[in-house]
Amino acid sequence: MFDSIRLSARPSKSAVLVVGVFASDSKQEGAKPSLDSSTAKVVAGAGVGDVVRAALGRAEFDGAMGSAAEAFSAKARVLIVGLGKPSSLTTENLRFIGGVIGRKLAGAKATAATIELAPALKSTGISTINGGSAVGEGLGLIGWVCDEFKGTVTRKKDGKGKFQSTRTKLEVYSSDAKFGAGVERGLGLAVSANFCRTLSQTPPNIATTSYMAQQARALAKKVGLKFSIFEGAALERENFTGLINVGKASENKPCLVRLEYSPRGSKNARPLVLVGKTMTYDTGGLSLKINNGMVGMKRDKDGGCAVLGAMHAIATVIKPNKPVVALLSIAENSISDEAYRPDDVITYRNGVTVEVTNTDAEGRLVLADALCWACEKEEPSAIIDLATLTGGVVVALGSTYAGMFCENDALRARVEAASKASGERVWRLPMHQEYRDLMKSPVADILNSNPNRKAHPIQGAAFLSYFVDEKIPWCHLDIAGVHVADSNKGAFIDGPTGWGTRLLAELVDA
Ligand code: BES
Ligand code: MN
Ligand code: ZN
DSSP, rough: OOEEEEEEOOTTTOOOOEEEEEOOOOOOOOOOOOHHHHHHHHHHTTTHHHHHHHHHTOOOOOOOOOOEEEEEEESOOEEEEEEGGGGOOOOOHHHHHHHHHHHHHOOOOTTTEEEEHHHTTSSSSSHHHHHHHHHHHHHHHHHHHOTTTOOOTTTTTOTTBBBBBOEEEEEESSSHHHHHHHHHHHHHHHHHHHHHHHHHHHHTTTTHHHHHHHHHHHHHHHHTTTEEEEHHHHHTTTTTTHHHHTTSSSSSOOOOOOEEEEOTTTTTTTTTTEEEEEEEEETTTSOOOTTTTTTGGGGHHHHHHHHHHHHHHHHIIIOOOEEEEEEEEEEOOSSTTTTOTTTTTEEEESOOOOOOOOTTOOOHHHHHHHHHHHHSSSSSSEEEEEEEOOOOHHHHTTTTOEEOOOHHHHHHHHHHHHHHHTTTEEEEEOOOOHHHHHTOOOSSSSESOOOOOOOOOHHHHHHHHSSSSSSEEEEEETTTTTTOOOOBTTOOEEEEOOTTHHHHHHHHHH
Protein backbone atom coordinates (compact mmCIF):
# COMPACT_ATOMS: atom_id res chain seq x y z
CA MET A 1 0.00 0.00 0.00
CA PHE A 2 2.85 2.38 0.80
CA ASP A 3 6.32 2.76 -0.66
CA SER A 4 7.56 3.71 2.77
CA ILE A 5 6.21 5.10 6.02
CA ARG A 6 8.28 7.33 8.22
CA LEU A 7 7.83 9.36 11.35
CA SER A 8 8.16 13.06 10.76
CA ALA A 9 9.32 15.64 13.31
CA ARG A 10 6.81 18.22 12.09
CA PRO A 11 3.14 18.10 11.11
CA SER A 12 2.28 18.54 7.45
CA LYS A 13 -0.36 21.05 6.29
CA SER A 14 -2.00 18.45 4.07
CA ALA A 15 -2.06 15.79 6.80
CA VAL A 16 -5.17 13.79 7.60
CA LEU A 17 -5.89 14.24 11.32
CA VAL A 18 -6.57 10.91 13.01
CA VAL A 19 -8.31 10.88 16.40
CA GLY A 20 -9.75 8.09 18.50
CA VAL A 21 -13.27 7.90 19.90
CA PHE A 22 -14.59 5.55 22.54
CA ALA A 23 -17.95 3.86 22.11
CA SER A 24 -20.75 5.56 23.96
CA ASP A 25 -21.40 4.30 27.49
CA SER A 26 -24.99 5.41 27.19
CA LYS A 27 -27.67 2.72 27.21
CA GLN A 28 -29.93 5.04 25.22
CA GLU A 29 -30.66 3.80 21.73
CA GLY A 30 -28.87 5.75 19.04
CA ALA A 31 -26.62 7.43 21.61
CA LYS A 32 -23.63 8.83 19.72
CA PRO A 33 -20.04 8.34 20.82
CA SER A 34 -18.24 11.51 21.81
CA LEU A 35 -14.69 12.70 22.21
CA ASP A 36 -13.00 12.35 25.57
CA SER A 37 -11.93 15.69 27.03
CA SER A 38 -8.21 15.33 26.20
CA THR A 39 -8.92 14.54 22.56
CA ALA A 40 -11.52 17.32 22.43
CA LYS A 41 -8.78 19.77 23.47
CA VAL A 42 -6.49 18.60 20.66
CA VAL A 43 -9.31 18.91 18.14
CA ALA A 44 -10.25 22.40 19.36
CA GLY A 45 -6.58 23.40 19.23
CA ALA A 46 -6.40 22.29 15.61
CA GLY A 47 -9.58 24.27 14.86
CA VAL A 48 -11.30 21.32 13.21
CA GLY A 49 -14.17 20.80 15.64
CA ASP A 50 -16.85 21.13 12.99
CA VAL A 51 -15.22 18.57 10.69
CA VAL A 52 -14.85 16.11 13.56
CA ARG A 53 -18.49 16.67 14.53
CA ALA A 54 -19.48 15.90 10.94
CA ALA A 55 -17.60 12.61 11.05
CA LEU A 56 -19.01 11.76 14.49
CA GLY A 57 -22.48 12.43 13.16
CA ARG A 58 -22.29 9.63 10.59
CA ALA A 59 -25.19 7.31 11.21
CA GLU A 60 -23.09 4.18 10.75
CA PHE A 61 -20.34 5.25 13.16
CA ASP A 62 -20.80 3.92 16.69
CA GLY A 63 -17.27 4.00 18.09
CA ALA A 64 -16.94 0.22 18.02
CA MET A 65 -13.33 -0.98 18.05
CA GLY A 66 -11.97 -0.84 14.50
CA SER A 67 -14.82 1.21 13.03
CA ALA A 68 -13.93 4.43 11.24
CA ALA A 69 -15.51 7.53 9.71
CA GLU A 70 -14.04 10.26 7.55
CA ALA A 71 -14.95 13.89 6.96
CA PHE A 72 -13.36 16.39 4.67
CA SER A 73 -13.78 20.15 4.41
CA ALA A 74 -11.90 22.78 2.47
CA LYS A 75 -9.61 23.30 5.45
CA ALA A 76 -9.28 19.89 7.03
CA ARG A 77 -9.34 16.15 6.47
CA VAL A 78 -10.28 14.08 9.48
CA LEU A 79 -10.40 10.36 10.18
CA ILE A 80 -11.97 9.22 13.42
CA VAL A 81 -11.45 5.67 14.58
CA GLY A 82 -13.53 3.75 17.08
CA LEU A 83 -11.70 2.46 20.14
CA GLY A 84 -14.52 0.51 21.78
CA LYS A 85 -14.72 0.69 25.59
CA PRO A 86 -11.75 2.23 27.42
CA SER A 87 -11.52 -0.68 29.86
CA SER A 88 -11.37 -3.33 27.14
CA LEU A 89 -8.92 -1.68 24.73
CA THR A 90 -5.77 -3.80 24.22
CA THR A 91 -2.52 -3.34 22.31
CA GLU A 92 -3.79 -6.08 20.01
CA ASN A 93 -6.79 -3.82 19.25
CA LEU A 94 -4.45 -0.89 18.61
CA ARG A 95 -2.44 -2.96 16.15
CA PHE A 96 -5.71 -3.80 14.38
CA ILE A 97 -6.69 -0.11 14.46
CA GLY A 98 -3.28 0.81 12.99
CA GLY A 99 -4.22 -1.45 10.10
CA VAL A 100 -7.63 0.22 9.75
CA ILE A 101 -5.98 3.66 9.70
CA GLY A 102 -3.49 2.51 7.06
CA ARG A 103 -6.24 1.15 4.83
CA LYS A 104 -8.23 4.39 5.10
CA LEU A 105 -5.19 6.60 4.46
CA ALA A 106 -4.23 4.55 1.42
CA GLY A 107 -7.83 4.74 0.17
CA ALA A 108 -7.76 8.53 0.56
CA LYS A 109 -4.36 8.64 -1.20
CA ALA A 110 -2.99 10.52 1.81
CA THR A 111 0.71 11.29 1.94
CA ALA A 112 0.72 12.60 5.52
CA ALA A 113 -1.16 11.87 8.72
CA THR A 114 -1.18 13.41 12.16
CA ILE A 115 -2.12 10.66 14.55
CA GLU A 116 -3.46 11.95 17.86
CA LEU A 117 -4.42 8.80 19.72
CA ALA A 118 -2.27 9.53 22.77
CA PRO A 119 -4.92 11.66 24.54
CA ALA A 120 -7.50 8.86 24.39
CA LEU A 121 -4.97 6.31 25.72
CA LYS A 122 -4.91 8.23 29.02
CA SER A 123 -8.23 6.66 29.98
CA THR A 124 -6.93 3.14 29.35
CA GLY A 125 -4.31 1.00 31.05
CA ILE A 126 -2.07 1.11 27.99
CA SER A 127 1.16 3.12 28.16
CA THR A 128 1.68 5.81 25.53
CA ILE A 129 4.82 4.15 24.17
CA ASN A 130 3.26 0.67 23.93
CA GLY A 131 0.13 2.11 22.34
CA GLY A 132 2.22 4.03 19.82
CA SER A 133 4.25 0.95 19.01
CA ALA A 134 1.14 -1.15 18.39
CA VAL A 135 -0.36 1.50 16.09
CA GLY A 136 2.99 1.81 14.26
CA GLU A 137 3.14 -1.96 13.82
CA GLY A 138 -0.39 -2.10 12.42
CA LEU A 139 0.29 0.77 10.06
CA GLY A 140 3.59 -0.72 8.90
CA LEU A 141 2.18 -4.23 8.51
CA ILE A 142 -0.79 -3.13 6.42
CA GLY A 143 1.61 -1.03 4.35
CA TRP A 144 3.34 -4.18 3.09
CA VAL A 145 3.19 -4.73 -0.63
CA CYS A 146 4.96 -7.32 -2.69
CA ASP A 147 4.25 -6.63 -6.35
CA GLU A 148 7.69 -7.66 -7.60
CA PHE A 149 6.15 -10.65 -9.29
CA LYS A 150 3.46 -8.72 -11.09
CA GLY A 151 4.09 -8.21 -14.79
CA THR A 152 2.75 -6.04 -17.58
CA VAL A 153 -0.82 -7.20 -17.14
CA THR A 154 -1.10 -5.61 -13.71
CA ARG A 155 1.66 -2.96 -13.76
CA LYS A 156 2.42 -0.03 -16.06
CA LYS A 157 5.88 0.79 -17.32
CA ASP A 158 7.29 4.32 -17.51
CA GLY A 159 9.10 5.85 -20.52
CA LYS A 160 12.35 4.16 -19.56
CA GLY A 161 10.76 0.72 -19.45
CA LYS A 162 10.72 0.56 -15.65
CA PHE A 163 7.60 -0.41 -13.74
CA GLN A 164 5.84 2.61 -12.25
CA SER A 165 4.97 2.59 -8.59
CA THR A 166 1.34 3.22 -7.76
CA ARG A 167 2.19 3.44 -4.07
CA THR A 168 2.68 6.60 -2.08
CA LYS A 169 5.11 7.60 0.62
CA LEU A 170 3.44 8.30 3.95
CA GLU A 171 4.65 10.68 6.65
CA VAL A 172 3.30 10.26 10.14
CA TYR A 173 3.40 12.81 12.92
CA SER A 174 2.16 12.90 16.51
CA SER A 175 2.25 15.92 18.84
CA ASP A 176 2.93 13.51 21.71
CA ALA A 177 6.66 12.71 21.52
CA LYS A 178 6.30 9.47 23.50
CA PHE A 179 3.54 8.22 21.22
CA GLY A 180 5.66 9.24 18.23
CA ALA A 181 8.64 7.29 19.57
CA GLY A 182 6.34 4.30 19.99
CA VAL A 183 5.09 4.65 16.41
CA GLU A 184 8.67 4.78 15.18
CA ARG A 185 9.51 1.60 17.09
CA GLY A 186 6.43 -0.14 15.72
CA LEU A 187 7.17 0.95 12.17
CA GLY A 188 10.69 -0.45 12.59
CA LEU A 189 9.36 -3.79 13.78
CA ALA A 190 6.96 -3.84 10.84
CA VAL A 191 9.80 -3.19 8.39
CA SER A 192 11.55 -6.23 9.87
CA ALA A 193 8.41 -8.38 9.68
CA ASN A 194 7.78 -7.17 6.13
CA PHE A 195 11.29 -8.22 5.12
CA CYS A 196 10.35 -11.68 6.42
CA ARG A 197 7.04 -11.59 4.50
CA THR A 198 8.66 -10.64 1.21
CA LEU A 199 11.09 -13.56 1.58
CA SER A 200 8.16 -15.87 2.32
CA GLN A 201 6.36 -14.61 -0.77
CA THR A 202 9.38 -15.10 -3.04
CA PRO A 203 8.83 -18.18 -5.20
CA PRO A 204 11.07 -21.23 -4.89
CA ASN A 205 12.61 -20.87 -8.35
CA ILE A 206 14.01 -17.52 -7.18
CA ALA A 207 14.37 -18.07 -3.44
CA THR A 208 16.75 -21.00 -3.78
CA THR A 209 19.09 -22.14 -1.02
CA SER A 210 21.92 -19.88 -2.27
CA TYR A 211 19.47 -16.97 -2.60
CA MET A 212 18.50 -17.36 1.06
CA ALA A 213 22.15 -17.47 2.10
CA GLN A 214 22.79 -14.37 0.00
CA GLN A 215 19.86 -12.58 1.65
CA ALA A 216 21.35 -13.39 5.05
CA ARG A 217 24.76 -12.15 3.90
CA ALA A 218 23.29 -8.91 2.55
CA LEU A 219 21.32 -8.37 5.76
CA ALA A 220 24.48 -8.88 7.82
CA LYS A 221 26.36 -6.33 5.74
CA LYS A 222 23.52 -3.82 5.89
CA VAL A 223 22.84 -3.88 9.63
CA GLY A 224 26.23 -4.95 11.00
CA LEU A 225 26.06 -8.64 11.89
CA LYS A 226 28.77 -11.29 11.60
CA PHE A 227 28.04 -13.76 8.82
CA SER A 228 29.42 -17.23 8.21
CA ILE A 229 28.26 -20.20 6.18
CA PHE A 230 28.85 -23.95 6.07
CA GLU A 231 28.42 -25.38 2.61
CA GLY A 232 29.90 -28.13 0.45
CA ALA A 233 32.97 -29.69 2.06
CA ALA A 234 32.37 -27.73 5.29
CA LEU A 235 29.01 -29.47 5.75
CA GLU A 236 30.76 -32.84 5.38
CA ARG A 237 33.60 -31.81 7.68
CA GLU A 238 31.18 -30.77 10.41
CA ASN A 239 28.94 -33.76 9.72
CA PHE A 240 25.71 -31.81 9.25
CA THR A 241 24.10 -35.02 8.15
CA GLY A 242 20.49 -33.83 8.19
CA LEU A 243 21.20 -31.00 5.78
CA ILE A 244 23.40 -33.18 3.58
CA ASN A 245 20.77 -35.90 3.28
CA VAL A 246 17.63 -33.81 2.97
CA GLY A 247 19.35 -31.53 0.45
CA LYS A 248 20.96 -34.28 -1.64
CA ALA A 249 18.38 -34.54 -4.40
CA SER A 250 18.29 -30.87 -5.32
CA GLU A 251 20.61 -29.01 -7.63
CA ASN A 252 20.25 -26.19 -5.09
CA LYS A 253 22.74 -27.26 -2.48
CA PRO A 254 22.06 -27.12 1.28
CA CYS A 255 23.91 -24.89 3.74
CA LEU A 256 23.90 -23.72 7.31
CA VAL A 257 24.09 -19.97 7.84
CA ARG A 258 25.21 -18.35 11.06
CA LEU A 259 24.59 -14.70 11.96
CA GLU A 260 25.83 -13.03 15.10
CA TYR A 261 24.80 -9.85 16.82
CA SER A 262 27.48 -9.06 19.39
CA PRO A 263 27.33 -5.61 20.96
CA ARG A 264 30.41 -4.07 22.58
CA GLY A 265 31.21 -5.43 26.02
CA SER A 266 29.16 -8.61 25.59
CA LYS A 267 32.07 -10.93 24.81
CA ASN A 268 31.63 -13.09 27.89
CA ALA A 269 27.82 -13.20 27.80
CA ARG A 270 26.09 -16.35 26.60
CA PRO A 271 24.05 -15.72 23.46
CA LEU A 272 20.42 -16.40 22.86
CA VAL A 273 20.40 -18.74 19.85
CA LEU A 274 17.57 -18.53 17.29
CA VAL A 275 17.20 -21.48 14.93
CA GLY A 276 15.07 -21.42 11.78
CA LYS A 277 13.87 -24.17 9.47
CA THR A 278 14.56 -22.80 6.00
CA MET A 279 13.23 -25.35 3.51
CA THR A 280 13.14 -23.40 0.26
CA TYR A 281 10.74 -26.01 -1.08
CA ASP A 282 9.26 -29.16 0.40
CA THR A 283 8.06 -31.70 -2.16
CA GLY A 284 8.08 -34.34 0.56
CA GLY A 285 11.03 -36.04 -1.14
CA LEU A 286 10.53 -39.65 -2.15
CA SER A 287 7.62 -39.73 0.35
CA LEU A 288 6.12 -37.30 -2.14
CA LYS A 289 3.34 -34.97 -1.10
CA ILE A 290 0.04 -35.85 -2.77
CA ASN A 291 -3.39 -34.31 -3.42
CA ASN A 292 -2.19 -30.70 -3.82
CA GLY A 293 -0.35 -30.91 -0.48
CA MET A 294 2.68 -29.38 -2.17
CA VAL A 295 1.10 -26.05 -3.06
CA GLY A 296 2.36 -23.33 -0.75
CA MET A 297 5.47 -25.24 0.28
CA LYS A 298 7.59 -22.28 -0.84
CA ARG A 299 6.67 -21.05 2.63
CA ASP A 300 8.41 -23.96 4.31
CA LYS A 301 11.30 -21.54 4.78
CA ASP A 302 9.29 -19.21 7.02
CA GLY A 303 10.96 -20.22 10.29
CA GLY A 304 14.27 -19.05 8.86
CA CYS A 305 12.63 -15.96 7.34
CA ALA A 306 11.22 -15.04 10.78
CA VAL A 307 14.67 -15.44 12.33
CA LEU A 308 16.17 -13.18 9.65
CA GLY A 309 13.42 -10.64 10.32
CA ALA A 310 14.15 -10.85 14.05
CA MET A 311 17.87 -10.29 13.47
CA HIS A 312 16.95 -7.23 11.41
CA ALA A 313 14.77 -5.90 14.24
CA ILE A 314 17.43 -6.71 16.84
CA ALA A 315 20.13 -4.85 14.93
CA THR A 316 18.04 -1.85 13.88
CA VAL A 317 15.33 -1.35 16.52
CA ILE A 318 15.96 -3.27 19.73
CA LYS A 319 19.78 -3.06 19.93
CA PRO A 320 20.07 -5.15 23.11
CA ASN A 321 23.33 -5.29 25.08
CA LYS A 322 23.40 -9.08 24.94
CA PRO A 323 24.56 -11.27 22.06
CA VAL A 324 22.15 -13.11 19.75
CA VAL A 325 23.13 -15.85 17.31
CA ALA A 326 20.97 -17.03 14.41
CA LEU A 327 21.34 -20.41 12.74
CA LEU A 328 19.46 -21.14 9.53
CA SER A 329 19.22 -24.70 8.26
CA ILE A 330 18.74 -24.15 4.54
CA ALA A 331 17.85 -26.92 2.08
CA GLU A 332 15.44 -27.95 -0.63
CA ASN A 333 13.60 -31.24 -0.14
CA SER A 334 13.40 -32.57 -3.68
CA ILE A 335 13.45 -35.85 -5.57
CA SER A 336 16.01 -37.46 -7.88
CA ASP A 337 17.95 -40.70 -8.11
CA GLU A 338 20.26 -39.17 -5.50
CA ALA A 339 17.51 -38.50 -3.00
CA TYR A 340 17.73 -39.81 0.55
CA ARG A 341 15.17 -42.53 1.13
CA PRO A 342 12.82 -44.02 3.65
CA ASP A 343 14.89 -46.78 5.39
CA ASP A 344 18.15 -44.78 5.30
CA VAL A 345 19.97 -44.50 8.63
CA ILE A 346 21.96 -41.34 9.31
CA THR A 347 24.33 -40.49 12.17
CA TYR A 348 24.43 -37.05 13.77
CA ARG A 349 27.40 -35.23 15.20
CA ASN A 350 26.16 -35.90 18.74
CA GLY A 351 26.21 -39.65 17.99
CA VAL A 352 22.43 -40.10 17.70
CA THR A 353 21.41 -42.37 14.82
CA VAL A 354 18.15 -41.79 12.97
CA GLU A 355 16.18 -44.21 10.85
CA VAL A 356 14.40 -42.25 8.13
CA THR A 357 10.86 -43.56 7.91
CA ASN A 358 9.39 -40.63 5.99
CA THR A 359 11.37 -38.18 3.87
CA ASP A 360 8.56 -35.65 4.32
CA ALA A 361 9.49 -35.29 8.00
CA GLU A 362 12.57 -33.42 6.80
CA GLY A 363 12.36 -30.24 8.88
CA ARG A 364 13.33 -31.98 12.11
CA LEU A 365 16.28 -33.62 10.35
CA VAL A 366 17.83 -30.29 9.32
CA LEU A 367 16.95 -28.55 12.60
CA ALA A 368 18.76 -31.32 14.48
CA ASP A 369 22.08 -30.25 12.90
CA ALA A 370 21.64 -26.67 14.07
CA LEU A 371 20.49 -27.70 17.56
CA CYS A 372 23.54 -30.01 17.98
CA TRP A 373 25.82 -27.22 16.83
CA ALA A 374 24.20 -24.66 19.12
CA CYS A 375 24.53 -26.88 22.21
CA GLU A 376 28.07 -27.94 21.41
CA LYS A 377 29.60 -24.68 20.17
CA GLU A 378 27.58 -21.62 21.11
CA GLU A 379 27.28 -21.90 24.93
CA PRO A 380 23.73 -20.62 24.58
CA SER A 381 21.78 -19.00 27.41
CA ALA A 382 18.70 -20.40 25.66
CA ILE A 383 17.66 -21.76 22.27
CA ILE A 384 14.43 -20.96 20.43
CA ASP A 385 13.64 -22.70 17.16
CA LEU A 386 10.91 -21.73 14.70
CA ALA A 387 9.68 -24.16 12.09
CA THR A 388 6.75 -24.88 9.82
CA LEU A 389 7.13 -28.39 11.13
CA THR A 390 3.82 -30.23 11.01
CA GLY A 391 0.43 -30.21 9.35
CA GLY A 392 -0.79 -31.62 12.66
CA VAL A 393 -0.36 -28.30 14.45
CA VAL A 394 -2.60 -26.68 11.83
CA VAL A 395 -5.27 -29.29 12.54
CA ALA A 396 -4.91 -28.75 16.30
CA LEU A 397 -4.64 -24.96 16.62
CA GLY A 398 -5.58 -23.54 13.22
CA SER A 399 -4.14 -20.14 12.39
CA THR A 400 -4.85 -18.69 15.84
CA TYR A 401 -1.98 -20.02 17.94
CA ALA A 402 1.47 -21.40 17.23
CA GLY A 403 2.30 -24.62 19.04
CA MET A 404 4.80 -24.03 21.83
CA PHE A 405 6.95 -26.68 23.43
CA CYS A 406 9.03 -25.45 26.34
CA GLU A 407 9.71 -27.35 29.55
CA ASN A 408 11.77 -24.55 31.12
CA ASP A 409 9.49 -22.34 33.21
CA ALA A 410 11.63 -19.20 33.03
CA LEU A 411 12.08 -19.33 29.25
CA ARG A 412 8.41 -20.18 28.75
CA ALA A 413 7.43 -17.13 30.80
CA ARG A 414 9.64 -14.97 28.56
CA VAL A 415 8.11 -16.40 25.40
CA GLU A 416 4.61 -15.90 26.78
CA ALA A 417 5.35 -12.28 27.72
CA ALA A 418 6.77 -11.63 24.24
CA SER A 419 3.71 -13.30 22.76
CA LYS A 420 1.46 -10.95 24.69
CA ALA A 421 3.47 -7.90 23.65
CA SER A 422 3.55 -8.86 19.96
CA GLY A 423 0.07 -10.34 19.65
CA GLU A 424 1.66 -13.45 18.13
CA ARG A 425 -0.16 -16.10 20.15
CA VAL A 426 1.40 -19.31 21.46
CA TRP A 427 -0.32 -22.29 23.05
CA ARG A 428 1.64 -24.75 25.13
CA LEU A 429 1.58 -28.36 24.01
CA PRO A 430 2.85 -31.17 26.23
CA MET A 431 6.08 -33.10 26.34
CA HIS A 432 6.37 -36.44 28.12
CA GLN A 433 8.74 -39.38 28.10
CA GLU A 434 5.99 -41.42 26.43
CA TYR A 435 6.16 -39.12 23.40
CA ARG A 436 9.95 -39.46 23.34
CA ASP A 437 9.49 -43.22 23.45
CA LEU A 438 7.21 -43.02 20.38
CA MET A 439 10.30 -41.97 18.45
CA LYS A 440 12.39 -45.07 19.32
CA SER A 441 13.50 -47.10 16.31
CA PRO A 442 13.91 -50.87 16.09
CA VAL A 443 16.87 -50.31 13.75
CA ALA A 444 18.58 -47.10 14.87
CA ASP A 445 18.27 -44.97 18.02
CA ILE A 446 15.25 -43.03 16.84
CA LEU A 447 13.08 -42.67 13.76
CA ASN A 448 12.04 -39.38 12.19
CA SER A 449 8.32 -40.18 12.14
CA ASN A 450 6.28 -42.83 13.87
CA PRO A 451 3.93 -44.30 11.25
CA ASN A 452 1.11 -44.72 13.77
CA ARG A 453 0.07 -41.08 13.15
CA LYS A 454 -0.22 -40.24 16.84
CA ALA A 455 0.39 -36.69 18.14
CA HIS A 456 2.30 -35.45 15.09
CA PRO A 457 3.28 -31.98 16.35
CA ILE A 458 4.51 -33.52 19.60
CA GLN A 459 6.45 -36.19 17.74
CA GLY A 460 8.30 -33.39 15.97
CA ALA A 461 9.21 -31.74 19.27
CA ALA A 462 10.07 -35.10 20.86
CA PHE A 463 12.42 -35.86 17.98
CA LEU A 464 14.16 -32.50 18.35
CA SER A 465 14.63 -33.05 22.09
CA TYR A 466 17.20 -35.78 21.33
CA PHE A 467 19.47 -33.06 19.95
CA VAL A 468 19.22 -30.51 22.77
CA ASP A 469 21.33 -30.62 25.92
CA GLU A 470 18.88 -31.05 28.82
CA LYS A 471 20.58 -28.31 30.81
CA ILE A 472 19.93 -25.66 28.15
CA PRO A 473 16.55 -23.87 28.21
CA TRP A 474 14.89 -24.59 24.88
CA CYS A 475 11.66 -23.63 23.19
CA HIS A 476 10.31 -25.09 19.96
CA LEU A 477 7.64 -23.12 18.10
CA ASP A 478 5.69 -24.95 15.40
CA ILE A 479 4.45 -22.13 13.15
CA ALA A 480 2.88 -24.19 10.34
CA GLY A 481 -0.58 -22.72 11.09
CA VAL A 482 0.32 -19.09 11.70
CA HIS A 483 2.94 -18.13 9.10
CA VAL A 484 0.27 -17.38 6.53
CA ALA A 485 -3.15 -15.73 6.81
CA ASP A 486 -6.18 -16.52 4.68
CA SER A 487 -8.25 -13.50 5.68
CA ASN A 488 -7.92 -9.80 5.00
CA LYS A 489 -8.61 -7.74 8.10
CA GLY A 490 -6.96 -5.30 10.49
CA ALA A 491 -3.21 -5.17 9.98
CA PHE A 492 -3.01 -8.28 7.79
CA ILE A 493 -3.97 -9.29 4.30
CA ASP A 494 -4.28 -12.77 2.97
CA GLY A 495 -0.66 -13.98 2.60
CA PRO A 496 2.46 -14.24 4.74
CA THR A 497 2.21 -12.83 8.29
CA GLY A 498 5.88 -12.62 9.22
CA TRP A 499 4.95 -14.56 12.35
CA GLY A 500 7.81 -14.74 14.85
CA THR A 501 9.81 -11.68 13.85
CA ARG A 502 8.01 -9.41 16.29
CA LEU A 503 7.69 -12.03 19.04
CA LEU A 504 11.44 -12.69 18.99
CA ALA A 505 12.18 -8.96 18.89
CA GLU A 506 9.95 -8.39 21.94
CA LEU A 507 11.56 -11.31 23.74
CA VAL A 508 15.01 -9.83 23.22
CA ASP A 509 13.73 -6.37 24.25
CA ALA A 510 12.23 -7.45 27.58
N1 BES B 1 6.50 -28.58 5.88
C1 BES B 1 5.67 -29.63 6.32
C2 BES B 1 4.62 -29.18 7.34
C3 BES B 1 3.57 -28.22 6.87
C4 BES B 1 2.33 -28.67 6.51
C5 BES B 1 3.81 -26.87 6.85
C6 BES B 1 1.34 -27.80 6.12
C7 BES B 1 2.83 -25.97 6.44
C8 BES B 1 1.59 -26.44 6.09
C9 BES B 1 6.50 -30.72 6.96
O1 BES B 1 7.77 -30.88 6.46
C10 BES B 1 5.78 -32.00 6.75
O2 BES B 1 5.67 -32.43 5.65
N2 BES B 1 5.30 -32.59 7.84
C11 BES B 1 4.61 -33.81 7.79
C12 BES B 1 5.24 -34.71 8.81
C13 BES B 1 4.82 -36.13 8.72
C14 BES B 1 5.27 -36.74 7.42
C15 BES B 1 5.43 -36.88 9.87
C16 BES B 1 3.15 -33.54 8.15
O3 BES B 1 2.90 -32.77 9.06
O4 BES B 1 2.28 -34.11 7.50
MN1 MN C 1 7.80 -32.19 4.80
ZN1 ZN D 1 8.64 -29.26 5.55
